[in-house]
Amino acid sequence: MKDLASCALDTATQRGATYADVRVVDERGRALATKNAKISNASDSRSQGFNVRVLVDGAWGFASSADLSRASVESTAAQAVAIARASAKVKQKDVQLVSEKAVTAEWSTPHKIDPFSISIEQNLALLQKIDSELRSVKGVTLAETNMNFRREELWFFSSAGADIHQTKVTTGAGYVAYSFAGSEIQKRSYPNSFGGQWQNKGYELIDELKLVENARRIGEEAVALHGADQCPEGAFDIILESSQLGLQIHESVGHPIELDRVLGMEANFAGTSFLTLDKLRTLKYGSELVNVVADARQEHGPGLGTFAFDDEGVPAQCTPIISNGLFTGYLSSRETAALIGLQRSGGTLRAESWNRLPMIRMTNISILPGEKPLTGEQLISSTDHGILFQTNRSWSIDDKRYNFQFGTEIGWEIKNGKRARMLKNPSYSGITTEFWNSMDAICSRDEWTLWGTPNCGKGQPQQVMGTGHGAAPARFKKVKVGSAYKGN
Amino acid sequence: MLTQEQAADIFSRIRKYSTADEVEGLFYGGRSALTRFANNTIHQNVAEENYGVSVRTVFGGRTARATTNRFDDQSLKDVVKASEDLARVQEPDGDLLPVPNASEGARATQAVPSRHFAETAAVTPEQRAEGVGKIVSIAQKHKLTTAGIFSSSESIEAIFNSRGLNNWHTQTSAEISITMLAPDSSGWQKSNSPSVANLNPQVLAEIAAKKAVESATPREIAAGKYTVILEPAAVLDMTGFMFFDFGGLAILDQRSFLNNRIGKNLFGENISIWDDVAHPLQSGPSFDGEGVRRQKIHLVEKGAVKRLVYARASTEKMRKSEYADKVGPVEPTGHGFPIPNEMGEGPMNIVFESPRNPKSVEQMIASTERGILVTRLWYIREVDPYEKILTGMTRDGTFLVENGKVVCGVRNFRFNQSLIEMLSNVEQMSTPVRTSGEESFDMVVPAMKVRDFNFTEVTKF
Numbered sequence: 024m025k026d027l028a029s030c031a032l033d034t035a036t037q038r039g040a041t042y043a044d045v046r047v048v049d050e051r052g053r054a055l056a057t058k059n060a061k062i063s064n065a066s067d068s069r070s071q072g073f074n075v076r077v078l079v080d081g082a083w084g085f086a087s088s089a090d091l092s093r094a095s096v097e098s099t100a101a102q103a104v105a106i107a108r109a110s111a112k113v114k115q116k117d118v119q120l121v122s123e124k125a126v127t128a129e130w131s132t133p134h135k136i137d138p139f140s141i142s143i144e145q146n147l148a149l150l151q152k153i154d155s156e157l158r159s160v161k162g163v164t165l166a167e168t169n170m171n172f173r174r175e176e177l178w179f180f181s182s183a184g185a186d187i188h189q190t191k192v193t194t195g196a197g198y199v200a201y202s203f204a205g206s207e208i209q210k211r212s213y214p215n216s217f218g219g220q221w222q223n224k225g226y227e228l229i230d231e232l233k234l235v236e237n238a239r240r241i242g243e244e245a246v247a248l249h250g251a252d253q254c255p256e257g258a259f260d261i262i263l264e265s266s267q268l269g270l271q272i273h274e275s276v277g278h279p280i281e282l283d284r285v286l287g288m289e290a291n292f293a294g295t296s297f298l299t300l301d302k303l304r305t306l307k308y309g310s311e312l313v314n315v316v317a318d319a320r321q322e323h324g325p326g327l328g329t330f331a332f333d334d335e336g337v338p339a340q341c342t343p344i345i346s347n348g349l350f351t352g353y354l355s356s357r358e359t360a361a362l363i364g365l366q367r368s369g370g371t372l373r374a375e376s377w378n379r380l381p382m383i384r385m386t387n388i389s390i391l392p393g394e395k396p397l398t399g400e401q402l403i404s405s406t407d408h409g410i411l412f413q414t415n416r417s418w419s420i421d422d423k424r425y426n427f428q429f430g431t432e433i434g435w436e437i438k439n440g441k442r443a444r445m446l447k448n449p450s451y452s453g454i455t456t457e458f459w460n461s462m463d464a465i466c467s468r469d470e471w472t473l474w475g476t477p478n479c480g481k482g483q484p485q486q487v488m489g490t491g492h493g494a495a496p497a498r499f500k501k502v503k504v505g506s507a508y509k510g511n
Numbered sequence: 512m513l514t515q516e517q518a519a520d521i522f523s524r525i526r527k528y529s530t531a532d533e534v535e536g537l538f539y540g541g542r543s544a545l546t547r548f549a550n551n552t553i554h555q556n557v558a559e560e561n562y563g564v565s566v567r568t569v570f571g572g573r574t575a576r577a578t579t580n581r582f583d584d585q586s587l588k589d590v591v592k593a594s595e596d597l598a599r600v601q602e603p604d605g606d607l608l609p610v611p612n613a614s615e616g617a618r619a620t621q622a623v624p625s626r627h628f629a630e631t632a633a634v635t636p637e638q639r640a641e642g643v644g645k646i647v648s649i650a651q652k653h654k655l656t657t658a659g660i661f662s663s664s665e666s667i668e669a670i671f672n673s674r675g676l677n678n679w680h681t682q683t684s685a686e687i688s689i690t691m692l693a694p695d696s697s698g699w700q701k702s703n704s705p706s707v708a709n710l711n712p713q714v715l716a717e718i719a720a721k722k723a724v725e726s727a728t729p730r731e732i733a734a735g736k737y738t739v740i741l742e743p744a745a746v747l748d749m750t751g752f753m754f755f756d757f758g759g760l761a762i763l764d765q766r767s768f769l770n771n772r773i774g775k776n777l778f779g780e781n782i783s784i785w786d787d788v789a790h791p792l793q794s795g796p797s798f799d800g801e802g803v804r805r806q807k808i809h810l811v812e813k814g815a816v817k818r819l820v821y822a823r824a825s826t827e828k829m830r831k832s833e834y835a836d837k838v839g840p841v842e843p844t845g846h847g848f849p850i851p852n853e854m855g856e857g858p859m860n861i862v863f864e865s866p867r868n869p870k871s872v873e874q875m876i877a878s879t880e881r882g883i884l885v886t887r888l889w890y891i892r893e894v895d896p897y898e899k900i901l902t903g904m905t906r907d908g909t910f911l912v913e914n915g916k917v918v919c920g921v922r923n924f925r926f927n928q929s930l931i932e933m934l935s936n937v938e939q940m941s942t943p944v945r946t947s948g949e950e951s952f953d954m955v956v957p958a959m960k961v962r963d964f965n966f967t968e969v970t971k972f
Contacts, residue, residue: 058764059764067590069579069589084556087559087560089561106544106557108636109639111553112641113553143600290549291658421890422889422907425970448894507900507967508900509965
């Protein structure tokens with residue numbers, strides 16, 4: 024790989040690049056799925072390729088190819104330079120990068136069991152067992168299960184001398200029970216929607232998830248939702264269980280802190296952000312209890328945003344985003360850090376694969392658990408009247424990340440500190456900062472889970488990326504509930 | 512570009528390495544480039560070339576797929592083995608069909624126009640930069656900043672199988688999307704075509720700029736039910752959410768909003784919709800994920816859903832099901848996705864029928880006493896899968912219309928709107944046009960004037 028990279032870097036610099044980097048990626052994936060006892064997906068994938076990113080005349084160029092031959096490497100590097108020269112024809116000023124020490128490093132996702140070492144028969148048998156549990160519940164009309172594994176080997180070289188080799192392993196699994204009756208389709212997912220739980224971990228995740236043990240309950244809840252009362256409209260105290268809070272963080276904290284959005288670079292597609300530069304260290308984003316970090320380091324846990332180096336060779340870091348309610352940090356890259364006067368990139372540049380340009384992506388954007396011991400049961404018992412929201416069903420937020428609306432698969436009314444009736448079609452909505460300022464309780468470490476969101480879309484051409492979100496159940500005061508069905 | 516002869520050679524090697532009863536090779540890939548701009552600067556500029564083959568093997572009722580983007584002998588042996596390893600260990604599925612034969616994959620009876628344009632395949636980074644330069648000049652003329660893309664590509668899709676099916680499709684594509692930004696407003700336009708000659712960056716930029724300028728200092732007006740004029744991109748992104756429910760398997764799975772509703776008057780009588788791959792404004796191959804030829808299907812006739820689309824397997828299942836005599840004609844229509852898959856099939860070449868008396872957006876505005884003009888919608892998600900309630904936001908040019916005129920820009924709304932009700936409340940439509948958005952695949956759709964559109968909240972800008 025080093026020879027390939029040297030060839031590309033030499034070609035680029037000889038043709039005028041003032042900076043160049045090369046990423047080589049070899050990725051392997053496996054997807055297994057069942058639908059009503061039949062195998063609905065059994066597929067393997069393998070993709071290899073490389074890209075060359077260059078700065079020429081103060082502008083970017085990027086070219087990629089699956090052909091790893093020397094001739095292809097040279098022509099692809101030359102193509103990147105030619106593209107950069109075209110970019111330079113429409114620019115306002117030259118691109119600047121904050122400095123970063125070039126390192127030689129090796130890193131792998133810590134994992135106990137290589138997921139590709141487990142037999143296909145064993146995996147299909149597990150999915151069939153879950154399927155059979157789900158469909159043993161009368162009224163479940165569709166049962167779907169899935170299991171996904173990914174192994175990515177990445178090499179990064181730069182004209183500054185970086186030489187980094189990383190191997191990432193990802194495992195994900197989950198299932199859904201649907202129930203169609205009358206004029207309703209209801210569903211319940213486990214452990215989360217979006218294909219379940221996903222982590223940078225080995226096959227050991229599958230055992231930890233207790234998939235079979237929860238299947239019957241999930242099927243029963245899907246069917247029971249038909250008989251539940253409609254979620255009421257009004258202002259309520261609400262409790263979000265941790266996976267829903269994880270998605271709330273993703274949408275109303277993770278995206279608006281992306282510095283490329285803030286600086287207008289994503290305005291045409293993903294949008295911009297309400298977090299203009301004047302709000303850094305001045306905006307009261309949330310209540311005193313709200314502490315959010317962007318943490319890509321291994322010690323944060325096996326999140327989909329965990330790595331040793333980002334895709335421009337910057338080491339993984341922990342950046343305080345919200346500190347005791349105050350907005351304190353953005354997600355940055357070497358280019359965007361320079362644009363706002365930071366000394367160093369926050370190390371968040373990642374690409375979906377070898378044929379995509381690295382861009383600012385969420386790492387693990389996590390809310391820290393409460394310092395005082397508080398269990399989920401204690402949180403409920405301290406709530407007079409409220410609604411508990413579990414497992415995301417719909418999610419939407421405006422292009423500056425102010426107004427959001429979420430629906431969950433199931434809700435529970437809380438009355439006098441106890442979980443009371445089941446509610447169907449629950450939804451809540453609000454304005455980002457008003458919502459986070461209304462948080463008055465969050466559970467402690469024992470209730471904290473590092474969730475994986477495998478499907479975050481951004482960029483043109485669009486790239487799908489996995490992000491991590493640690494969260495514990497939390498309570499928010501007087502939130503608008505039920506608007507999703509208002510007027511319908 | 513990968514040629515048909517090269518693909519045929521790769522498939523012959525795959526056949527040689529295969530020990531399965533049947534084998535299929537699905538080829539994809541091409542060359543693409545995208546120039547991206549923001550803050551009046553080209554800030555990202557990328558190109559890629561990649562081809563892959565996805566190998567499906569079949570052993571008596573068992574099937575699986577493996578994909579690679581490397582075509583050397585060892586990689587092809589590996590991909591065949593990976594597919595066979597996944598297939599062999601399965602329990603046989605009695606419903607799995609043999610791969611289709613060559614006659615099922617024969618060309619469509621209707622002529623599908625060529626969608627490959629040499630001029631588009633040959634677009635250079637300099638030409639894209641020149642187009643972006645024109646867009647930036649228009650932004651600067653109006654004291655705006657601009658962000659967007661100018662992309663071009665040349666691609667192939669092909670399918671070969673061991674029963675002699677051999678389908679090949681090549682096409683080009685070009686796309687321009689422009690956002691114009693003012694301090695407290697924005698405007699947007701997007702266009703996509705197989706031929707770059709059909710795209711005019713200056714015209715798109717001027718329209719987007721006009722929207723940004725005219726929506727400046729947006730007024731906040733209360734949420735509620737309004738008459739709306741939805742430009743084609745807004746219609747596209749809303750209605751795109753329903754078409755995956757038009758597959759036979761969606762009915763069998765009981766996950767479609769059309770369950771128990773086929774043949775009934777679901778939408779207004781002015782709504783008729785086709786799936787037609789051969790339509791001159793459409794794009795894509797004339798065959799589906801198994802290689803079966805696509806048929807033209809009249810999905811919605813005067814407000815009633817009359818037809819579904821089917822893959823071969825879904826056809827067989829539907830014929831044996833309790834729904835068989837309630838869902839209209841049941842036959843393979845050439846709309847299947849590559850096997851194995853969870854979804855079955857879907858119509859991907861949607862064309863709304865032209866109304867008898869089309870109205871331009873300007874005529875719709877002129878006929879509106881009070882309403883909202885919507886350029887584009889954003890972050891649409893399904894709230895209720897059976898009532899097809901969708902939520903989302905307006906974006907990049909939302910205007911108050913009063914007494915037949917655009918009065919001012921307004922702050923963006925959140926909507927929670929049943930798609931069924933929306934298509935029952937259409938008062939006027941324009942001539943359908945090829946339209947590109949962000950939430951749906953490209954379709955041929957009209958602008959619509961719709962009464963009682965349900966805005967539930969207002970945001971801060």
